[in-house]
Each structure stands twice: as C-alpha cells, then as structure tokens.
Amino acid sequence: MITAAESNTDAVSAEQRLRYLLRLADTSLVLGQRLSEWVGHAPTLEEDLALGNITLDLIGQARLLLAYAAQVEGRGRDEDQLAFLRDAAEFCNVSLAEQPNGDFGQTIVRQVLLDAWQVELYQSLVGSTDAQLASIAAKAMKECRYHWRFSCGWLVRLGDGTEESHARVQAALDGLWRFTGELLTPDALDAHMASHGIAPPLAAIRSRWEARIDAALEQATLRRPPPAYFPWHGKRGVHTEHLGHLLAEMQHLQRVHPGATW
Amino acid sequence: MYTQALDSPGPELASAVPAAEAERERRFQERIDRDEKIEPKDWMPEAYRQTLIRQIAQHAHSEIVGMLPEGNWITRAPSLRRKAVLVAKVQDEGGHGMYLYSAAETLGVSRGELIGQLLAGRAKYSSIFNYPTLTWADIGAIGWLVDGAAIMNQIPLCRCSYGPYARAMVRICKEESFHQRQGYEIMLTLARSGTRAQREMAQDALNRWWWPSLMMFGPSDTDSVHTAQSMRWRIKRFTNDELRQKFIDATVPQARFLGLSIPDADLRWDEATQHYATGPIDWSEFQAVLKGEGPCNRERMGARRAAHESGQWVREAAAAYADKQRARPASGRSGYAQAS
Numbered sequence: 302m303i304t305a306a307e308s309n310t311d312a313v314s315a316e317q318r319l320r321y322l323l324r325l326a327d328t329s330l331v332l333g334q335r336l337s338e339w340v341g342h343a344p345t346l347e348e349d350l351a352l353g354n355i356t357l358d359l360i361g362q363a364r365l366l367l368a369y370a371a372q373v374e375g376r377g378r379d380e381d382q383l384a385f386l387r388d389a390a391e392f393c394n395v396s397l398a399e400q401p402n403g404d405f406g407q408t409i410v411r412q413v414l415l416d417a418w419q420v421e422l423y424q425s426l427v428g429s430t431d432a433q434l435a436s437i438a439a440k441a442m443k444e445c446r447y448h449w450r451f452s453c454g455w456l457v458r459l460g461d462g463t464e465e466s467h468a469r470v471q472a473a474l475d476g477l478w479r480f481t482g483e484l485l486t487p488d489a490l491d492a493h494m495a496s497h498g499i500a501p502p503l504a505a506i507r508s509r510w511e512a513r514i515d516a517a518l519e520q521a522t523l524r525r526p527p528p529a530y531f532p533w534h535g536k537r538g539v540h541t542e543h544l545g546h547l548l549a550e551m552q553h554l555q556r557v558h559p560g561a562t563w
Numbered sequence: 564m565y566t567q568a569l570d571s572p573g574p575e576l577a578s579a580v581p582a583a584e585a586e587r588e589r590r591f592q593e594r595i596d597r598d599e600k601i602e603p604k605d606w607m608p609e610a611y612r613q614t615l616i617r618q619i620a621q622h623a624h625s626e627i628v629g630m631l632p633e634g635n636w637i638t639r640a641p642s643l644r645r646k647a648v649l650v651a652k653v654q655d656e657g658g659h660g661m662y663l664y665s666a667a668e669t670l671g672v673s674r675g676e677l678i679g680q681l682l683a684g685r686a687k688y689s690s691i692f693n694y695p696t697l698t699w700a701d702i703g704a705i706g707w708l709v710d711g712a713a714i715m716n717q718i719p720l721c722r723c724s725y726g727p728y729a730r731a732m733v734r735i736c737k738e739e740s741f742h743q744r745q746g747y748e749i750m751l752t753l754a755r756s757g758t759r760a761q762r763e764m765a766q767d768a769l770n771r772w773w774w775p776s777l778m779m780f781g782p783s784d785t786d787s788v789h790t791a792q793s794m795r796w797r798i799k800r801f802t803n804d805e806l807r808q809k810f811i812d813a814t815v816p817q818a819r820f821l822g823l824s825i826p827d828a829d830l831r832w833d834e835a836t837q838h839y840a841t842g843p844i845d846w847s848e849f850q851a852v853l854k855g856e857g858p859c860n861r862e863r864m865g866a867r868r869a870a871h872e873s874g875q876w877v878r879e880a881a882a883a884y885a886d887k888q889r890a891r892p893a894s895g896r897s898g899y900a901q902a903s
Contacts, residue, residue: 334638337646340653341634342866344874346627346661353654360647367643381642405877461887462880469876554641554699561758563641563699563749 313497319373320393321494322434323383324536325422326366327394329441330384331544332415333359334551335402344405351451355412358444365437385555389544396535397480399544406459406466407473412452414477417513418484418506419445425501434499453517460521471523479529483536485510490536595797600726603669611796614789615725616670618798620677623663624688626656627681628863632696633705641699648745649702655738662731669727682868690849691779693857700753700761700768706746708769708776708814714739715810716780719800747817754821762822769818770826777841778849780807786846811839 336356343349367380378386397415402408423445426438459470485507487495494500518525533541554563588608594601601607630653637653640646664674680686691709696702717739720732754765781787781803793799801809818825829842851857 330643337637337650340637340650341630341657342870344870344877346657346664348874348877349630349657350654350661353650353657356650357647357654360643360650364643364647384643385641405874458884459877459880462884463876465876466880466883550638553639558641558758558760561641561761562756563645563752 311493313493313499315373315375317490317493318431318499319370320490321500322366322370322373323393324395326363326370326383327392328398328415328419329359329366330363331392331394331547332398332411333357333363334547335398335400336408336412338402339408348405355448355451358441358448362437362441362444365440369433369437381555385552389540389548390538392540392544392548393536393538394540394544395480395483396533396541397477397484399535399541399547400477400480401543403473404469405455406470407477409452409455409459410470410473410477412448413456413517414481414484414514416445416449416452417510417517420449421506421509421513422501425506429500430498449513456517456523457521460518460523467522470521474518474523475526478526479531480533482529483533486532488534488537592795595724595795598724598797600729601724602726610792611798612670614793614796614798615728616667616672618793619663619667619670619728620672620680621687621689623660623667623677624681624686625692626660626663628688628692628867630656630660631863631866632692632694632859633702635696636699636702639699640702645749652706652742652745655742659731659735659738662734666725666727666731678871682864682871684855684864687853689779690852690857691775692863693852693860694771694775695859697771698764698768700750700764701772703746703749703753703765704768704772706742706744707750707817708746708772709779710739710743710746711814712776712779712810714743715806715813719806722797722800724797750821750823754823765821766823769823773826774844774848775852777807777811777844778846778852780804780810782846782849783844808838811841815839 333356336352336359339352340349340356343352363384364380367383371378371380371383395415397411400407400411402411420442423438423442427435427442429435429438456470459466461467485503487503491500491503495502515525533539535541535544555561587606591601591606591608591611601611633649633653633656637646637649640649664677667677668674677686681688696705714736717732717736721729721736723729723732750765750768753761757765784790784802784804787803790799790802794802815825815830827842829840831840832838833840852860855861
C-alpha cells in the first residue's frame with residue numbers, strides 16, 4: 302500500500318484526480334502514437350511486430366485511463382473526446398513522450414527512459430488507495446515490464462554493438478536526458494496525490510529509476526549525461542513544439558467531421 | 564492479403580528429363596493425385612519447388628508491402644478503438660509475412676535472399692498495394708474488398724499440396740476473415756449510419772477499389788500461363804476467373820446492403836448462368852501497374868528500401884553484439900533483458 306503522509310489532510314478534488322489521471326493516460330497515448338509511426342518501417346520484421354505490440358499496450362492503457370478520467374470528470378465526455386478534442390495545452394503527458402522517433406536508437410533511448418519510469422510507477426500504483434487506478438496499474442505493470450525487457454535489450458545491443466551504433470545511441474541519450482528531470486521531480490499535484498496514497502512519492506520512484514537506468518547504461522557501455530538545467534512541464538500542459546504537430550495529425554478526422562461516429 | 568501475380572513468368576517448367584527422373588515425377592504426381600501432402604524433405608520436381616518458392620515469396624512480399632497503404636492511416640485513425648484494431652491488423656499482415664517467409668525457407672531459400680529480390684525489383688507483389696489510401700473509408704474498403712478477395716484466393720490454398728504452405732494458410736485465413744469483417748464494419752458505420760460526407764467517402768472508396776480488387780485474381784484464364792500446371796500439382800484448385808466470379812457474386816449483395824453502387828454500368832444478374840455479369844476489366848491498367856507504373860509503385864518500394872537501408876546499422880549492431888557475447892566466457896555473458 303502507498304501510505305498517506307499524516308501532514309496532509311486536504312481532500313483530493315475531482316479536478317486534481319482528473320489532472321493526475323491525464324498525466325498517466327496522455328503519456329501512454331502520446332508515446333503509443335509515436336511508436337505507431339514505426340509500424341511497417343522498422344529495421345526488421347520482428348521489430349515491426351514488437352513495436353506494434355507495445356503500441357497496442359500503450360493505446361490500451363490510455364483507453365482505460367481516459368475512460369476513468371472521463372468518469373471522474375463527470376461531464377459526459379468519453380475516451381475519444383478526451384483524446385481527440387483537447388488541444389496541446391490540455392494534454393498532461395511528460396514532455397519526453399512526445400519527442401520525435403528520430404532513428405531507431407533514439408526511439409529505443411526514449412523508450413528505455415520511459416519504460417523504467419512506467420514500470421516503477423505502475424508497480425507502486427498497484428497499491429494506490431484509488432481502487433480503480435490500482436486495478437488499471439496491475440494490468441499496465443505487466444505490460445511495461447515486457448516493454449522494458451524489449452527496450453533495455455536493444456539499448457545493450459546498440460550500445461555494445463558497433464562503433465556506429467554506440468555513437469548513435471549515446472548521442473540520442475545525450476539529447477533526451479534533459480527531459481528526464483520532469484519524470485522524477487514532483488510538483489504540487491504529485492505531492493498532493495502522494496500525501497493521499499493515490500500515487501507514490503516521486504522521490505522513491507527516482508531512486509529506483511536511477512538504479513535501473515544506471516545498471517542498463519553500464520551494461521550498454523554508455524555514459525550517463527550530466528543533469529540538465531531546464532525544467533520541462535509537459536505534465537502541466539506546457540509542451541515542446543512537437544506535440545502540436547502530433548495532435549494535428551492524430552485529431553485530424555475528428556476535427557474535420559465534428560460529431561461524426563466512426 | 565494476397566498476391567494475384569502468380570501467373571507472372573518464372574523459370575521454364577517443362578524441360579527434357581531423363582527416364583529415372585520421369586519415373587520419380589510420375590510417382591510424385593501419384594502422391595499429389597492421392598491428395599497426400601508434400602513435406603520439405605520429400606523429393607519434388609525442381610519446377611514444383613521453384614513454382615512454390617515464387618508463389619509463396621510473392622505472397623509474403625504482398626503481406627509486407629501491404630502493411631504500407633493501411634499503415635498510412637494508423638496515426639490518423641478516427642477513434643482509439645479503430646486505431647488499436649488497425650495496428651493489430653497491420654501487425655497481423657507482418658506476421659503473415661513471417662510465416663510465409665518461413666514456409667518458403669523450407670524449400671531451401673532464405674528470407675534475406677527473398678527480401679533482397681524484392682528490394683532489387685526482381686520479385687513481384689500484389690498490384691493492389693500500388694493504389695493509394697486517400698481517405699479513412701479506404702481502410703474499410705481494403706478490409707472488405709481486398710481482404711475479401713484474398714480470402715477467396717486463400718481458402719483453397721489451405722488444401723494446397725505443399726504441407727508447410729497449406730498449414731500457414733489455415734492460420735492466415737482465420738485472421739483474414741476477421742480483417743474482412745472489420746473492413747465491412749467500417750463501411751457499415753460510414754455508409755449506413757454516417758453523415759452525408761461519410762457516405763460519400765464510402766462510395767468514393769468503393770469506386771476506386773472495385774476494379775483493382777477484381778484484378779487481384781490475376782489475368783483471365785485464357786491469358787494465364789501457369790494455371791494448368793499449378794492445378795495439376797494441386798497448388799491451385801480453381802482458376803482465376805472462377806475465383807473472381809465467386810468474389811463478385813458474394814460482394815454485389817454486400818454493396819447493396821451498404822446502399823452503395825458498384826461502379827460498373829454493365830453489371831447485371833444473368834439468369835442463365837445464375838451469376839452476376841460485369842463489364843470488361845481494363846487489363847491494360849493491370850499490366851501497367853505490374854510493370855511499375857501504378858500510382859504508388861515508387862512510393863511503396865521507396866518505403867521498403869528506406870526501412871531496409873536505415874535499419875542496416877541496427878542489424879549490424881545486433882550481429883556484432885551477438886558475436887561479442889559468443890566470444891565472452893560464459894560467466895561474463897550478461898542477460899541484458901532485466902526482468903521486473
């Protein structure tokens with residue numbers, strides 16, 4: 302169980318619960334949307350299938366979380382209205398999830414950093430005081446463990462493969478590392494959720510995430526980049542330039558045909 | 564999905580054979596006639612092997628290239644459910660490609676060689692995938708018509724004389740039948756309960772996919788070069804025209820149910836034959852698309868080559884890592900896949 306800190310007795314409002322659920326839901330949705338761009342274009346047929354599987358898991362997680370978020374919101378919206386009719390500033394995914402695929406190495410690095418985070422987060426969320434969230438986490442946790450095996454396996458092969466693959470994957474790591482601070486630095490909402498036992502304290506996630514990543518980097522013969530200064534705030538709706546384009550593509554049909562059923 | 568281009572020129576089938584060889588061929592044909600399955604280690608005429616390699620490879624290539632036109636709509640699928648179903652479907656096509664390449668490998672050719680032939684432009688794939696997917700309704704039309712035509716072609720292949728191919732087809736057919744239903748369900752949603760714009764989208768998709776779908780069955784029987792021998796070998800069980808007719812008869816009422824019209828002014832029910840009769844198929848279009856002059860031949864091959872070339876360093880890295888692991892003492896090897 303996640304234990305509630307005694308210091309905080311303020312109730313969790315529906316709005317706060319909704320915002321927190323959207324952080325999880327949108328991270329899975331946006332990452333799934335990114336990975337789906339690979340289907341049919343991967344380096345081998347096996348990787349086409351694996352990336353397709355991970356995409357399906359992530360979209361599945363997003364659907365469960367968005368459906369629950371819509372219920373918490375209580376305004377009669379459904380998963381699709383939340384996915385297709387919100388603009389970028391209303392999306393609460395962490396900024397790392399929306400970063401472009403780049404080459405296969407960059408996709409793998411992004412995946413490794415997020416998989417390690419999702420594995421740790423969902424493992425803890427299984428003990429959430431929010432029973433609905435706990436049951437979604439129990440399913441997501443198993444999926445994310447598989448994703449981690451896949452991405453970590455590739456990180457090691459690429460890092461410890463050829464000179465070229467090592468250089469590419471190190472460059473990807475250097476480029477994406479600056480987005481990891483957001484995963485692990487709590488803001489007021491994270492802290493509030495943790496104080497009610499709805500979510501784990503991010504400090505605990507940070508140490509486990511770092512242990513996982515350090516072990517993987519060592520095996521992959523990669524160097525951990527230094528901490529970066531700039532704080533990203535995707536989870537509060539302040540995104541990088543990439544999300545607007547991703548949503549323009551994803552939401553196109555729903556926007557052009559308002560109210561239509563598909 | 565499926566390739567229709569089975570009748571394209573391949574190696575010469577009949578050639579002078581010595582007497583002992585002729586006796587083996589006679590016994591082989593007897594096994595076929597008894598409906599026995601031929602297995603990879605069994606003796607088979609070289610021409611039978613080559614015909615199968617060509618057919619299975621064309622089929623596998625079609626699955627892989629076929630991922631592209633539908634993949635074109637994954638990022639724009641209009642609901643999360645539709646997105647998940649489409650990803651799963653495109654993934655199934657990739658899986659079909661994998662089983663089929665494996666089936667071809669039992670005949671002594673590697674997946675790498677076959678893919679090399681495709682990328683070099685020396686192998687064919689189904690002409691249907693050289694048409695563009697312009698709207699969401701095309702995803703419905705492909706499932707309904709293209710997968711529908713594929714099923715007509717493939718059900719008889721489950722009884723094909725070559726065991727590994729026949730067995731691969733059993734699983735593929737089950738999945739294709741699901742694909743066909745999901746395509747028709749998209750069309751139902753658009754055409755029966757959709758807005759006016761959605762109905763127009765559905766009709767437009769039928770207009771563009773109808774004739775290319777009929778061409779999927781390959782040239783008319785009178786122009787088909789390999790049909791007779793393939794039928795003797797029980798690789799093929801029905802002729803192109805028989806299968807095409809079966810497809811037309813099944814599909815015309817489905818279009819009516821959707822409230823859509825088939826884009827053929829000559830289409831009529833023929834009381835005498837108890838079949839639908841259609842207007843003439845424009846075989847010059849079919850030949851042009853096969854020769855590489857279809858609307859998307861360049862794009863499809865360009866995308867396959869780009870994926871192959873940009874994945875080269877990844878495949879090299881995986882091979883280099885595997886070599887290093889083999890060279891390391893067992894104690895130094897690491898299970899990189901860290902569970903939990």
